[in-house]
Amino acid sequence: xxxxxxxxxxxxxxxxxxxxxxxxxxxxxxxxxxxxxxxxxxxxxxxxxxxxxxxxxxxxxxxxxxxxxxxxxxxxxxxxxxxxxxxxxxxxxxxxxxxxxxxxxxxxxxxxxxxxxxxxxxxxxxxxxxxxxxxxxxxxxxxxxxxxxxxxxxxxxxxxxxxxxxxxxxxxxxxxxxxxxxxxxxxxxxxxxxxxxxxxxxxxxxxxxxxxxxxxxxxxxxxxxxxxxxxxxxxxxxxxxxxxxxxxx
Numbered sequence: 001x002x003x004x005x006x007x008x009x010x011x012x013x014x015x016x017x018x019x020x021x022x023x024x025x026x027x028x029x030x031x032x033x034x035x036x037x038x039x040x041x042x043x044x045x046x047x048x049x050x051x052x053x054x055x056x057x058x059x060x061x062x063x064x065x066x067x068x069x070x071x072x073x074x075x076x077x078x079x080x081x082x083x084x085x086x087x088x089x090x091x092x093x094x095x096x097x098x099x100x101x102x103x104x105x106x107x108x109x110x111x112x113x114x115x116x117x118x119x120x121x122x123x124x125x126x127x128x129x130x131x132x133x134x135x136x137x138x139x140x141x142x143x144x145x146x147x148x149x150x151x152x153x154x155x156x157x158x159x160x161x162x163x164x165x166x167x168x169x170x171x172x173x174x175x176x177x178x179x180x181x182x183x184x185x186x187x188x189x190x191x192x193x194x195x196x197x198x199x200x201x202x203x204x205x206x207x208x209x210x211x212x213x214x215x216x217x218x219x220x221x222x223x224x225x226x227x228x229x230x231x232x233x234x235x236x237x238x239x240x241x242x243x244x245x246x247x248x249x
Contacts, residue, residue, distance in 0.1 A: 005071070005103035020107050027060065027111075030179070045183040050125050051211060052180065057119045058207040059178050062140065064115065066147040068108035070100055076155045077164040085159075086246045096237055099155050100148075128210045135219050139206035145226035146202050147175075152233035156240035178203030198225060 034056055035049070044052045076099050079085040088095050128136070150171050158164035174197055177185075182193045182200040194200035201222050208214050 001098075001102045002104040006106040008103075009106050020110065023107065023111060031056065045181055047181060047183075050122060051207075054119070054122045054126065054210070055181050055204065055207045056179055057115065057122055058140070059175075059203045061112075061115055061119060062143045062147060062203055062206075063175060064108050064111055065144060066151070068105050068112065070148070070151045071105035071108070072098075072100060072102040073151050073155055073164070073168060075103065076158055077162065080158060080162060080244075083246065085244070089241075089244075089246075095241075096152065096234075100151060123210055126211060129212070132210050132212050135209035135214060136206050138219060139201075139209050139214075139222060142223050142226040143202040143206060145230050146198055149226075149229035149233040152230075152237050156233070156236045159240040159244050175199055175202065181207070198229075201225060 031053070034052055039049075043049075047055070079088060079099070085095075085099075088098050091098070123133075123136075151168075154164060154167045154171060157167050174193075177193060178199045182190050182204045185193065190200075194204075205214060205218070205222055209219065
Protein backbone atom coordinates (compact mmCIF):
# COMPACT_ATOMS: atom_id res chain seq x y z
CA UNK A 1 0.00 0.00 0.00
CA UNK A 2 2.88 2.35 0.77
CA UNK A 3 4.48 1.46 -2.56
CA UNK A 4 1.29 2.46 -4.37
CA UNK A 5 1.12 5.67 -2.35
CA UNK A 6 4.73 6.52 -3.23
CA UNK A 7 4.05 5.85 -6.93
CA UNK A 8 1.02 8.16 -6.88
CA UNK A 9 3.03 11.01 -5.36
CA UNK A 10 6.02 10.53 -7.67
CA UNK A 11 3.77 10.52 -10.74
CA UNK A 12 3.90 14.32 -10.50
CA UNK A 13 7.55 14.80 -9.61
CA UNK A 14 7.60 18.54 -10.16
CA UNK A 15 4.71 19.13 -7.77
CA UNK A 16 6.19 16.70 -5.25
CA UNK A 17 9.55 18.47 -5.51
CA UNK A 18 8.01 21.89 -4.90
CA UNK A 19 6.07 20.55 -1.91
CA UNK A 20 9.22 18.94 -0.49
CA UNK A 21 11.23 22.15 -0.86
CA UNK A 22 8.41 24.00 0.91
CA UNK A 23 8.60 21.57 3.83
CA UNK A 24 12.37 22.05 4.13
CA UNK A 25 12.16 25.85 3.92
CA UNK A 26 9.42 25.96 6.55
CA UNK A 27 11.62 23.90 8.89
CA UNK A 28 14.73 26.02 8.24
CA UNK A 29 12.89 29.33 8.69
CA UNK A 30 11.41 28.25 12.03
CA UNK A 31 14.82 27.02 13.17
CA UNK A 32 16.22 30.45 12.27
CA UNK A 33 13.35 32.11 14.15
CA UNK A 34 14.31 30.21 17.32
CA UNK A 35 17.97 31.14 16.87
CA UNK A 36 17.32 34.87 16.52
CA UNK A 37 14.66 34.79 19.25
CA UNK A 38 17.19 33.49 21.76
CA UNK A 39 20.27 35.23 20.39
CA UNK A 40 19.85 38.19 22.72
CA UNK A 41 18.69 36.42 25.90
CA UNK A 42 20.31 32.97 25.32
CA UNK A 43 17.56 31.37 27.44
CA UNK A 44 13.87 30.51 27.14
CA UNK A 45 12.07 29.55 30.36
CA UNK A 46 15.48 28.62 31.78
CA UNK A 47 16.57 26.53 28.78
CA UNK A 48 19.65 27.33 26.71
CA UNK A 49 19.67 27.83 22.95
CA UNK A 50 20.85 24.25 22.31
CA UNK A 51 18.21 22.83 24.63
CA UNK A 52 15.45 24.87 22.98
CA UNK A 53 16.66 23.72 19.56
CA UNK A 54 16.51 20.13 20.80
CA UNK A 55 12.89 20.59 21.94
CA UNK A 56 12.04 21.81 18.44
CA UNK A 57 13.86 18.93 16.74
CA UNK A 58 12.11 16.39 18.97
CA UNK A 59 8.74 17.94 18.15
CA UNK A 60 9.51 17.58 14.44
CA UNK A 61 10.64 13.98 14.87
CA UNK A 62 7.37 12.92 16.51
CA UNK A 63 5.22 15.02 14.18
CA UNK A 64 6.90 13.93 10.93
CA UNK A 65 6.97 10.22 11.80
CA UNK A 66 3.26 10.39 12.65
CA UNK A 67 2.50 12.16 9.36
CA UNK A 68 4.63 9.66 7.45
CA UNK A 69 2.84 6.66 8.94
CA UNK A 70 -0.72 8.01 9.18
CA UNK A 71 -1.12 10.08 6.02
CA UNK A 72 -4.10 7.91 5.01
CA UNK A 73 -6.10 9.53 7.83
CA UNK A 74 -6.23 12.72 5.75
CA UNK A 75 -7.96 10.76 2.96
CA UNK A 76 -10.33 8.79 5.18
CA UNK A 77 -13.36 11.08 4.88
CA UNK A 78 -13.75 10.40 1.16
CA UNK A 79 -13.94 6.66 1.88
CA UNK A 80 -16.82 7.16 4.30
CA UNK A 81 -18.73 9.77 2.27
CA UNK A 82 -18.46 7.85 -1.01
CA UNK A 83 -19.32 4.50 0.55
CA UNK A 84 -15.95 3.00 -0.41
CA UNK A 85 -15.42 2.20 3.26
CA UNK A 86 -17.85 -0.70 2.71
CA UNK A 87 -15.20 -2.34 0.54
CA UNK A 88 -12.59 -1.83 3.26
CA UNK A 89 -14.78 -3.54 5.86
CA UNK A 90 -15.38 -6.68 3.78
CA UNK A 91 -11.72 -7.27 2.92
CA UNK A 92 -9.67 -9.81 4.95
CA UNK A 93 -7.51 -7.12 6.55
CA UNK A 94 -7.99 -4.99 9.62
CA UNK A 95 -10.16 -2.00 8.66
CA UNK A 96 -8.37 0.06 11.30
CA UNK A 97 -4.94 -0.79 9.89
CA UNK A 98 -6.09 0.01 6.35
CA UNK A 99 -7.67 3.31 7.40
CA UNK A 100 -4.71 4.35 9.54
CA UNK A 101 -1.67 3.16 7.59
CA UNK A 102 -2.97 2.56 4.08
CA UNK A 103 -0.68 5.09 2.42
CA UNK A 104 2.56 6.40 3.88
CA UNK A 105 3.91 9.78 2.72
CA UNK A 106 7.21 9.49 0.84
CA UNK A 107 7.91 13.24 1.19
CA UNK A 108 7.93 12.96 4.97
CA UNK A 109 10.08 9.83 4.67
CA UNK A 110 12.82 11.83 2.92
CA UNK A 111 12.92 14.39 5.73
CA UNK A 112 13.41 11.82 8.52
CA UNK A 113 17.12 10.85 7.94
CA UNK A 114 18.49 14.45 8.00
CA UNK A 115 16.30 15.16 11.03
CA UNK A 116 17.78 12.15 12.86
CA UNK A 117 21.28 13.42 12.07
CA UNK A 118 20.41 16.87 13.45
CA UNK A 119 18.95 15.31 16.62
CA UNK A 120 22.10 13.22 17.09
CA UNK A 121 24.42 16.21 16.71
CA UNK A 122 22.34 18.52 18.90
CA UNK A 123 21.73 15.82 21.49
CA UNK A 124 25.43 14.99 21.72
CA UNK A 125 26.14 18.63 22.61
CA UNK A 126 23.98 18.16 25.73
CA UNK A 127 26.31 15.39 27.06
CA UNK A 128 23.61 12.86 27.99
CA UNK A 129 24.33 9.66 29.89
CA UNK A 130 23.38 6.20 28.63
CA UNK A 131 20.25 6.01 30.76
CA UNK A 132 19.14 9.47 29.60
CA UNK A 133 19.47 8.35 25.97
CA UNK A 134 17.48 5.21 26.76
CA UNK A 135 14.73 7.23 28.45
CA UNK A 136 14.63 9.60 25.46
CA UNK A 137 14.20 6.79 22.93
CA UNK A 138 11.59 5.06 25.10
CA UNK A 139 9.57 8.26 25.50
CA UNK A 140 9.71 8.96 21.76
CA UNK A 141 8.13 5.52 21.23
CA UNK A 142 5.52 6.43 23.85
CA UNK A 143 4.89 9.69 21.98
CA UNK A 144 4.08 7.65 18.89
CA UNK A 145 1.63 5.60 20.98
CA UNK A 146 -0.13 8.84 21.90
CA UNK A 147 -0.03 10.09 18.29
CA UNK A 148 -1.56 6.80 17.16
CA UNK A 149 -4.33 7.14 19.74
CA UNK A 150 -5.08 10.69 18.55
CA UNK A 151 -5.30 9.58 14.90
CA UNK A 152 -7.55 6.63 15.74
CA UNK A 153 -9.83 9.02 17.63
CA UNK A 154 -9.92 11.34 14.60
CA UNK A 155 -11.04 8.65 12.14
CA UNK A 156 -13.50 7.33 14.70
CA UNK A 157 -15.07 10.79 14.93
CA UNK A 158 -15.03 10.79 11.13
CA UNK A 159 -17.29 7.75 11.03
CA UNK A 160 -19.73 9.25 13.52
CA UNK A 161 -19.77 12.86 12.31
CA UNK A 162 -18.39 12.62 8.72
CA UNK A 163 -15.99 15.41 9.71
CA UNK A 164 -12.24 14.79 9.71
CA UNK A 165 -10.48 17.74 8.08
CA UNK A 166 -11.14 20.19 10.90
CA UNK A 167 -10.53 17.59 13.61
CA UNK A 168 -7.10 16.62 12.28
CA UNK A 169 -6.13 20.29 11.93
CA UNK A 170 -7.16 20.92 15.55
CA UNK A 171 -4.88 18.04 16.52
CA UNK A 172 -2.03 19.52 14.44
CA UNK A 173 -2.50 22.96 16.02
CA UNK A 174 -2.48 21.52 19.54
CA UNK A 175 0.65 19.46 18.91
CA UNK A 176 2.31 22.52 17.35
CA UNK A 177 2.21 24.14 20.80
CA UNK A 178 4.92 21.62 21.68
CA UNK A 179 7.47 23.28 19.40
CA UNK A 180 8.65 24.96 22.58
CA UNK A 181 8.79 23.40 26.06
CA UNK A 182 5.38 23.65 27.72
CA UNK A 183 7.09 25.36 30.65
CA UNK A 184 6.83 28.66 28.76
CA UNK A 185 3.02 28.66 29.04
CA UNK A 186 1.15 30.04 32.03
CA UNK A 187 -1.28 28.01 34.10
CA UNK A 188 -3.85 26.64 33.47
CA UNK A 189 -2.69 26.18 29.84
CA UNK A 190 0.50 24.44 30.98
CA UNK A 191 -1.47 21.93 33.03
CA UNK A 192 -3.96 21.34 30.21
CA UNK A 193 -1.15 20.64 27.72
CA UNK A 194 0.53 18.28 30.18
CA UNK A 195 -2.34 16.26 31.66
CA UNK A 196 -5.59 16.84 29.74
CA UNK A 197 -4.18 17.08 26.20
CA UNK A 198 -0.80 15.36 26.67
CA UNK A 199 1.21 17.49 24.25
CA UNK A 200 3.84 17.96 26.95
CA UNK A 201 4.19 14.20 27.38
CA UNK A 202 4.39 13.71 23.62
CA UNK A 203 7.03 16.34 22.88
CA UNK A 204 8.47 18.08 25.93
CA UNK A 205 9.01 15.03 28.15
CA UNK A 206 11.30 13.08 25.77
CA UNK A 207 13.59 16.09 25.35
CA UNK A 208 13.61 16.67 29.11
CA UNK A 209 14.56 13.02 29.61
CA UNK A 210 17.71 13.49 27.53
CA UNK A 211 18.59 16.46 29.73
CA UNK A 212 18.19 14.39 32.90
CA UNK A 213 15.07 16.22 34.04
CA UNK A 214 12.72 13.19 34.16
CA UNK A 215 12.67 10.49 36.84
CA UNK A 216 12.11 6.78 36.30
CA UNK A 217 8.65 7.14 37.86
CA UNK A 218 7.83 9.86 35.34
CA UNK A 219 8.83 7.60 32.45
CA UNK A 220 6.68 4.74 33.78
CA UNK A 221 3.67 7.01 34.32
CA UNK A 222 4.05 8.36 30.78
CA UNK A 223 4.03 4.84 29.36
CA UNK A 224 0.94 4.00 31.42
CA UNK A 225 -0.80 7.04 29.93
CA UNK A 226 0.32 6.21 26.39
CA UNK A 227 -0.79 2.58 26.54
CA UNK A 228 -4.03 3.57 28.27
CA UNK A 229 -4.81 6.15 25.57
CA UNK A 230 -4.14 3.53 22.89
CA UNK A 231 -6.52 1.03 24.50
CA UNK A 232 -9.25 3.66 24.89
CA UNK A 233 -8.87 4.66 21.24
CA UNK A 234 -9.32 1.02 20.15
CA UNK A 235 -12.57 0.82 22.12
CA UNK A 236 -13.73 4.11 20.62
CA UNK A 237 -13.01 2.78 17.11
CA UNK A 238 -15.09 -0.34 17.77
CA UNK A 239 -17.91 1.87 19.08
CA UNK A 240 -17.69 4.11 15.99
CA UNK A 241 -18.05 1.10 13.69
CA UNK A 242 -21.42 0.32 15.31
CA UNK A 243 -22.59 3.80 14.21
CA UNK A 244 -21.43 3.44 10.61
CA UNK A 245 -24.16 3.59 7.99
CA UNK A 246 -23.05 1.80 4.82
CA UNK A 247 -23.71 3.08 1.32
CA UNK A 248 -26.16 0.25 0.70
CA UNK A 249 -28.35 0.92 3.77
